[in-house]
Amino acid sequence: MHTSDPDCPFCEIVQRDDPDAREVYRDEHVVAFFPTEPAVLGHTMVVPRGHVPDIWSLPEETSAHLARATVRxxxxxxxxxxxxxxxxxxSNGEAATQTVFHLHVHLVPRWASDAMGPIWPEETDYTEQAKDQMQDRVRQACREMHEND
Structure with missing residues (x-):
């Protein structure tokens, strides 16, 4: 059974309570629709049918369905x-520009002349030491994750 949040605009779309939604796909696990303000024409969002606020709350079984639907x-x-x-x-969390807290995947078609612009900084100035330290921290977190499986 899918859970929902009565205050979530994407749950409204999942429940077909938003008459303005431009839905393009639906199955038993996900719903896909155009955002109200698309970055470019064809911009499509894919959401799990159950209310999941972010990737850290996403059950692995749901993630498999979401990934398969995203590829298709x-x-x-x-x-x-x-x-x-x-x-x-x-995106997950306000710092990452998440504005609706129902996990969603954006599929954004791109053209060299579109208005999106680059999404990565041209360069960074992290030291090799800082990169090595971060590599060690993430590796350790991965080991701990594997030990808890």
Whole structure:
């Protein structure tokens, strides 16, 4: 059974309570629709049908369905709009620009001349020592995760 949040706009779309939603796909696990203000035409969002606020709350079984649907919908967007490229964006938390706290994946078709612009900084100035320290921290977290499986 899918859970929902009565205050969540994406749960409204999942429950077909938003008459303005431009839905393009639905199955027993996900719903895909256009955002109200698309970055480019063809911009599609994929959400799990159950209310999941972010990736840290995403059950692994749900993640498998979401990933499969994302790959299939990426192919559909490619066939429909013939982009030069595609960004797949999934943000978590306000600092990462998440504004609706129902996990969602953006499929953003891209063209060299679109208004999106680059999504990465041109360069960074992290020291080799800082990168090595971060590598050690993430490796340790991965070991701990594996030990808890």
């Amino acid at each position: 919908l990426a192919a559909a967007v490619r066939g429909a709009v013939e982009p030069e490229g595609l960004n797949i964006i999934q």
